Amino acid sequence: MTPGEHAPDPREARSPAEFLGRLQALKDWSGLTYRELSARAEASGDVLPRSTVANMLSRPTLPREELLAAFARACGLAPGEAEDWRTVRNQLAARGVYEAGPAATGPAAAEDPGAPPTWPVAPEAARPGEPRPGPRSRIRRGLVAAVALAGLALAGVSVVAFLKDGHAGHPPRTPTAPAAGDVRIRVTGTDFCLGERRGTRTGQIHQLPCAAAGVPGYSLAELGGGRWRIVSHHPDFGPGCSGIPSGGRIPGAAYEDSECGDPTRVESFTLEAYGTPVEGYRIVPVDSATPGSCVTVVGDHSAAWSRLAQAPCAPDAAGQLFDFDRD
Structure with a gap:
């Protein structure tokens, strides 16, 4: 377990498969091997065989409540944190899918559904009192766009070369084939x-x-x-x-x-x-x-x-x- 790093949150799981994924992440967070988890559980009065933990993490079904509780304690979770895991497990078992959180909010969600629709203005449309762009203006804009596209193309080539060679200035290496x-x-x-x-x-x-x-x-x-x-x-x-x-x-x-x-x-x-x-x-x-x-x-x-x-x-x-x- 890395100092300052929080344990995985089971409430992020929306399905049994995701819950099992969070359980594996919890084991990774604990930094303990199967043997160490079994020993810690035994020291706390729980029975948690190494093979049972391995099977729990490999099966596509939700674990039993008592097995989940022993595993959470062995991983080092506080009682309240372990209770969160039990609660989510029971919700998933009862409903099949853990309900998603509240809908995302943002500018689109805040729009007034009763407001009249707005329509885009045509690119060439001129506002009242403003002159329409002439032929020279259009040519100048075309040249600027062409130069910009050329610059983007050159940048793209540079990025590809950078990624392929690892970093600038390093020639590509010839990959070494696997051998015993x-x-x-x-x-x-x-x-x-x-x-x-x-x-x-x-x-x-x-x-x-x-x-x-x-x-x-x-x-x-x-x-x-x-x-x-x-x-x-x-x-x-x-x-x-x-x-x-x-x-x-x-x-x-x-x-x-x-x-x-x-x-x-x-x-x-x-x-x-x-x-x-x-x-x-x-x-x-x-x-x-x-x-x-x-x-x-x-x-x-x-x-x-x-x-x-x-x-x-x-x-x-x-x-x-x-x-x-x-x-």
Whole structure:
């Protein structure tokens, strides 16, 4: 749990699937492993087996009230916060869908429905007393518009070049193909590598500067049939495996490092070449319950510490291409 960071709010859930997503976020917020949650529950007099928690987060149904209460307490919620989770759970169970909040307000919502309609004025219409624009005025406007469009086109080319090369002044790198052994996993076209934030136990994988001290390394292990396991070497917690929790059932589920061999996680991937010539490699979860998903940098692709998650594979592959530097 990060100091100053508030626990996820269950009242944002509008369906059982969203509620399960918030539960997974609550586990991530706690920073505790399944074993640690089970131990904390036992110390408080609750029974919360590790396998029960894993099944709760992977099933598409709402958890039992007593299981939810024990889980909330183990995550570190205060009694009032735990009660909010129970209330939302019961509302969802009773109605199927948690009612949406009040309608959004804004200028459009504040319009008087009885007011007469207003109509746009034609661009060439002149106000009374003003001369109509002459031919030279129209030509001048056309030239200004043409220059502006040319400037936008040049700016667009510059932006594309910037994104493709990672940043100005850096030539594009030739992506390194996956091979068994130790690697640093780089976000293609950038100076970011994958790793965890030191001092936390969430296992959440972020992109961070490759030159940063203590960047955890990874190893690729072939599983056969084109499948790979991505093994993490964390300087604090030792070896683990990268994966998607809850079998990939939750859209937007975190891409995270955790203990290897958890049956509820997706821990095998295909590393698929993208583009001709190859621009990079997609990390695709095998047998994810959300088909068509890729490991993706979500949020600001240009910012350090943007997190990675399961997301739909996109045609432009933005934030979904990686290469595997061998040290």
